[in-house]
Structures are given as C-alpha cells and as structure tokens.
Amino acid sequence: MSDTDLQLKVWKDLAISKQIMMDAAAKTxxxxxxxxxxxxxxxxxxxxxxxADADAxxxxxxEDADNxxxxxxxxxxxxxxxxxxxxxxxxxxxxxxxxxxxxxENSRADADRQLKQLKAALAEKERALKAINTTLSDTPENxxxxxxxxxxxxxxxxxARKKAEQALNTVRKEKKQLEQELKELKELQESQEKSGxxxxx
Numbered sequence: 710m711s712d713t714d715l716q717l718k719v720w721k722d723l724a725i726s727k728q729i730m731m732d733a734a735a736k737t738x739x740x741x742x743x744x745x746x747x748x749x750x751x752x753x754x755x756x757x758x759x760x761a762d763a764d765a766x767x768x769x770x771x772e773d774a775d776n777x778x779x780x781x782x783x784x785x786x787x788x789x790x791x792x793x794x795x796x797x798x799x800x801x802x803x804x805x806x807x808x809x810x811x812x813x814e815n816s817r818a819d820a821d822r823q824l825k826q827l828k829a830a831l832a833e834k835e836r837a838l839k840a841i842n843t844t845l846s847d848t849p850e851n852x853x854x855x856x857x858x859x860x861x862x863x864x865x866x867x868x869a870r871k872k873a874e875q876a877l878n879t880v881r882k883e884k885k886q887l888e889q890e891l892k893e894l895k896e897l898q899e900s901q902e903k904s905g906x907x908x909x910x
Contacts, residue, residue, distance in 0.1 A: 799901045806894045813887040820880035827873040834869065838862045 841858050 795901060795904065799898065802894060802898050802901065806891065806898060809887060809891050809894060813884065813891060816880065816883055816887060820877070820884070823876050823880070824873070827869065827876065831866065831869055831873070834862060834866055838866075 838859070841855065841862070
C-alpha cells in the first residue's frame, strides 16, 4: 500500500471517528439528527457552562456546609460551657439549700430551748409566789406587803409572758422566713435541673 493510500485511510478513519464522536455528542445533548456544526458547538458550550455552574454550585455548597459545621461546633462548645456553668450554679445552690436547712434546724432548736427556759422561769416564779402566800400572815401590814408582793409577782409574770410571746413570735417569723427562702431555693434548684435536662436533650 502506498503512502498516499495509507494517508487516505488514516484521514478516512479520523473522519469517521470524528463523525461518530459528534453523533454521540449530539445524541447525548438531545439534538436533532439533522444538526449543524453551529448547533452542536452551541449545545456543547451550554453543556460546558452548565457543568461549570454545577461545579461552582458544588463548591459553594461545600463552603456553606463547612461554615455550617463550624457554626454548629461553636454552638456545641457554647452549649457545653453553659451546661458546665449551670452545673456549678446548681452545686452552689444545693450547698446554700443545705446551709439554710441547717440554719432552720438550729433556729428550731434555739426556739425550743428558749421556750423551755421561759417555762422553767415562769414555774419558778409561781412556786415563789405560792411560798410567799403560805409564809405570810394575815396582819394588815402583812396583807399590804403580800398585796405589793403579789402585784410585783403578777407584773413580773406578765412581763415574763410578754417576753416569752415576743421571743416565740420572733422565732416563728424567722422560721417562716427561712422556710420561704428554702422553698424558693428548692424551686430554683428544680428549675435549673429541668433547664439542664432540656439543654442536654
């Protein structure tokens, strides 16, 4: 086979291959069978543009996803920090509740002790009054002395009862205040525990 024949065969094969590739491209691009070179070129350009746009969209989506992941990680770190702070506050609140419970218990014990002391003092005065009534005679002078003594004893007794009532009122007021503070702290603790559970969920 001569060089000319070989060259013709090569060019023929190339032309056929080119035509096959163009037909395949036209079919892929959904062109009519009777397409022109310009139509094929235009369709290829549009396909390349769509491909470039798709690549840009994918790149933008990846960038947005990376930003969203970074924001989510930051939010997670902030949430963890807030949770740790809440746990610390909860521990401090629990310590305050325990301290107030102890103070309330001490106040009750003090109130009971003061009440016993006042009752003992009142009983002692009643015994003294009875002893005075027994030992005093009924002479006018003794009657006057007895009446003065009785009057003083009654005044002392009234003062003692008044002081006892004031002490009891003070203790009751302090007890009520401590119980209210304890109730508020327990409600705060329950609210914080509930808030911590919701954030953890």
